[in-house]
Structure formats: structure tokens, C-alpha cells
Amino acid sequence: AMETDPKAVVFGEDVKFGGVFRCTLGLVDKFGSDRVFNTPLSEQGLVGFGIGMCSVGHTAIAEIQFADYIHPAFDQIINEGSKYRYRSGSQFECGGLTIRTPYGVVGHGGFYHSQSPEATYCVPGVKVVIPRSPIQAKGLLLSCIRDPNPCIFFEPKILYRASVEEVPEGDYMIPLGKAEVVREGTDVTVIGWGSQLRILDSACEMAEKEGYSCELIDVRTLYPYDIDTLEASVKKTGRVIISHEAAVTGGWGAELSAKIQERCFLHLEAPIKRVCGYDIPPSPLVFERIHIPDALKNLDAIKETVNY
């Protein structure tokens, strides 16, 4: 995006030297410090600044160091960014804005380096996108940057060091608003996003060994989400598991459950089961391993749902 769009800039806390996760390494040497720069330590400031830049046609790629720190920018995102086009009658818009931020548990993050706040930011006027792997991340991020609406791109931080893939070198985009069936099956539809996909894939693998055929879907764009792909799958299997790290009550699984039952009520053979974080602040350090919705919890849920 930096190469093809001269109005694209990358900024945030510590991005100039390469960033705390090395995501922006080497960019300042290539594109210059008026396009790749540090901002003072203020999330509300950098998102507001980004909105301003986009309103005059720039493409602002803003980094929030950890999704746990996106909350000071809540006002700018909800009250300004998401409404910029709507409230002005399309005279003004900030579609060039993409906020990138690492989210999710990482093994030792505690309350402030582990959060999954995606549900809170799924609001009209904004797009929320979460990749499950490096290949997906590149294509989805490019789509977000080029999408004419403000986007929030949550990057699973646990995958920064863990995930290795052969990422194609060229320019490619993966469409927003489309879920992907990652694994085909007939007994149950298993739904997730981001880092949870690895855990769910593992659970499906274990389930298959015990004779359960699982269809695994990566939602990818959480808002606005692709209900059609989910609906087609659930009408086929009749059973649903939704799994995410964020607390179960009011998490994004709740929205998906409601919409799925609205579209597939007569096709459901079992209640929709959510395997999620408990209703506690996520994630207390020493308990993280038993807190997260891991493969075994999902495996049990799969069996319970299929045998309902």
C-alpha cells in the first residue's frame, strides 16, 4: 500500500524504529519520515489525527500498540470516525483510515496485553477485520487499507512469532465481508476468527478422529459479517459452535447466535453452543491456560452438540 499510494502514511507509538512487534521494520528508510513517523503517546490523539488526515484524502494506517489501549480512542472511533460520512451527508468521510492493533492472549499478558475487544468496536460505519494467518493477514490488510470505509484490523499477537507461512510476494487482496469455509464437514458448523482458528482446527482434528465431521468457518470480517456463508453451512449441519476468547456474555458470538437462529431456526437440531472466555476480566495471568476456550473445551462442545 505504501508503494502504490503516495498518500499513505504509517504512524503510531514507536513505529519508526520498527515497532514493538517489528511490524513496521525498514519502512522509514524506504518511504521517509514524513510518511513513517512516531506520534506522541496518545491513542485518542493518533486516531483523531488519522481521521483528520483521511478527511483530506490521505490514507492513514494507524497503529495502536496493544488493543488493550485502544479504549482512549473509543470516542474518536465511535463518535467521530464511524459517523463522519453519515452525519455530513457524505460531504466528508474518513474511509482512508485503517487502525491496526495486536489483540488476544499471548501466554503472559495479564489484563492489559491480552484483550479481545472486537465486539465493542463492531458499530455502524466501521469495518472490523481479523486474520487467522500471515497469508490472510496480508490480503485482508490491503483490502482494509484500500476500502473506502474506516477499518479496524485486529492482529492476533500470539501468531507474530508462532506463525510461519509462505506469503506470496506480490500485491493481492482478500475481499472483506466474506467468511471462508476452512474445513468442510457435515455434522456441525464450528465458527471462529483470528487466533482461535488454530485452536478450533485442532479441536476439529481430534473430533474427526472420533468420527465427527466438522465444518470450520473463519468469519474474517466481523462487521459487517457474511451471514450467507454461515447460514448455508448451518442449514447443512443443523448444529453450531461459536468460539472466541472474549467473555461469553455480550461477545460477538452472541450476535452471530441471534442472527443464525433467526435464519436457521427450523434447521437447528441443537442449541447454539458458545465456547468462550468466562465473564471475568480477561485474562488473569497464572490462570490463562485454564481460562481460554482451548481445543479440549471445544472438542467436548462438538461432541455434546452432535449428540444432543
Add this chain to the structure above:
Amino acid sequence: MRALRRFRLNVLWSTRRRPLSTTTNFSLSKNNLPSLAEAKYVTELLNHDPSQDPIIPSYRVLDELGNLLTTKQEYHLDPHAVVEMYKTMAEVEAIDHIFMQSQRHGRISFYMQNSGEEGLQVGSAAALSERDHIFSQYRELGVFLWRGFDMQQVAHQCFSNVHDLGKGRQMPMHFGSHKLNMYTISSPLATQLPQASGVAYVLKRRRENACVACYFGDGAASEGDFHAALNFAATLECPVIFFCRNNGWAISTPTDEQYRGDGILSRAAGYGMRGIRVDGNDMLAVFEATKAARNYAVTQSRPIIIEAMTYRRGHHSSSDDSNSYRETEELQWWRDNNDPVSRVRRYLESQQLWDSDQEADLRQSMKKKVKKCMSSAERAQKPPVEALFTDVYAEMPKRLEEQQQDLKRHLKKYASNYDTKDFHVSP
């Protein structure tokens, strides 16, 4: 127990030493504190009380009676231009008076007056270029009018009709105009400030001979966005004029409950930023100050604050009754002794550029114009029902199309229960 803990923490603090790096390339000869541009040490413990510093004075050109105090001005205003500016001030007064009344009569839902601030609005607007970008709070009607956002357009927005550029979606007085580089107003305070810094950064990148002017009040300056915006503008070197209308009141909160320092201007130094304090009720001084600030911002690509000292004579809004929290005598004093409109009128009269006949004509024609615009706006249709669903995104998502169909079916079924005859029907 608590005292013991505090002691222990103090000990920890004093035993911490900054490790001297042996691996980086830096010279010890100048300074060894990267956080200070230049470190100086003294053996006397200083504890400076800023309330002992003199109050920063306000720049003024006219006295309260409209007499020119000095001819030494960097930017002279052609007196004929002042006549035009005066007419715009009168236009603000006329709109304020009649629109406020119309709110009381239930013709519009809400209104915010500009009474007492006409001078700073028109004075600052006249000093800006049409290439400059403007962010407002909600009490800048004179800026909009001067720029070319006409009275009719104001009326359309306040009546939420089909001609409103914002398609009837916002409360009255929350307008904007892309053509005039004036960003749509939003209710949350100070959110526009960091955005202004961002726009200014782009104008600088593009090497446009332009700056951003960002208006806000003394109350809004307490918000975190104010701090973030100024800090960003200073560190990233953005050509933006932060224009504070210090009018003494944030709804019912007077300035001595809003801040403890010397107004808003005293904060500029903390950001390494320049600033000007001006008599906000002296339109000519505000013009001069804004001209100077603009020149600095554009030629240096740096931010600058203007603090215009003024007084909010009206209520905060039509939902407020300021008689419940401030003295009538205070209001009367400002109205009778320091009215920005009178000061300019007396100046013009002293220059033989204005008389009582012209005054009567102006007031009458303004009143007539306002009433005409208002009735025209009131008679117009509301925007189409479809406008509920468009512009949320650049494209209309499928779910909104479905919801739109749901609503249309519902409105058709219960047509007699929903008064939608005023809504424009798209062909």
C-alpha cells in the same frame, strides 16, 4: 501502614539511577539527559508559584467606545471592509434573535446563540483564506456566514429539510460545507482538535499555502483531545491555529471552576508553542491577531494558539436558562459596556462610514431576510426516508438494504400512524 509504604517507595525512587550507556554514540560534553534540550543545575531549591506571574495581557485596537487606540498595526483593515464585516455581525444578531424565538415557539427543536461573540467570529474569519480549512465547535455562526454559508443554508439545516447538506440527520446548528472547507460540526467537545492537526499535517505535506483554523471554547480546552491535539501539532509541526473562544462559561461552569492557570494561553508554553491573547470583543484586534497567526502558521508550518477573551451573553443553548446560575448584573454589564457590535459601529460612525439611517435600514432588511429564509426552509419537504440508510458506508451493505425494505413495508402498512407526508419521495 500507609505512611510506611510511602517511605519505602521514596527509598526505592532515590536509589534508582539512570544507567549510563556504554554502547551508544553520544557525547557527554553537552548534556546527559535526553529528555531536556539543555540541562542546567542550581543549588537553590526552586518552587515557582505561577500565580505570581503577571497575567498575559490582551491585544486590543479599539477601546470599548470604538476609539482607535493605535495606528501602529501590522495588518490594516480597509474601513470599507469593516462595513461589510459589520453587516455580517448584524446578520448573526438577526438570525440569533429570530431563530431563538422560533425554537421557543416550537418551530425548530433546538438553537444555540452567538450573542457577544460576533466580533471574534467575523474578525477571525475575515483574516483567513478560502484555501484554509476550518473546524468549529458550535458557536461560530459568523465564521460560516462570512465564508459564504448563507442564511438560507443555515435555515435548511435547522429545519432538517431536503435541502440540508447533512440530509436532516443532525441537531440544528451542526452544519458543515465541503465546498467552503468547513468540517461538519459534532456535539462531542474538542474531538475536532486532533483532527485539525491531522488536516494541517496533510496541507504541509502538500505544500499548500494554507493552514487550519480550529475553534473551541474554554470548557472544551479541558478535554484530553485538547492536550493530544496541541502536543501532536507541536511535535509533528502542523500549520494550525487553535482558536479558543474564552467566553467565561461552559454551560453553568464558570472559568474558575474550569481551570486554575492563566486562561488557556498559558498552556501554550508547555507545548513549546506560540500564542496570542486578544480582546475577543474587539473585532479589529481579532482580525489583526488572526492575520499574524495565519502568517506564522503558514510560513513556519507551526501551530499557534489564539485565546480570544469574550463573554457569552446568551444561554448555552435553547435547553439552558442561564439566569439560574449567573447574575443579571454581569450579563447587563457586558451588554452595555463591552458589546463587540457597538464597538465596531461607533468606530464606523467616527470614520463617517455609518449613520443611524443606514443602521435602521440594515436591521430591517436583515429581519426581513431571516424571516423569508425561515419560512422557505419550513415549507420545504423533509429528506426522503431512504436517507435513514444511505451514507453509513461508502456502499450500502446488504443488511441495510434488508432493513430498509422492512421499514418501507411497515410504513406502508401503518401509513396513517406515521406522518410521513412531509418526507420527499424519490422518483
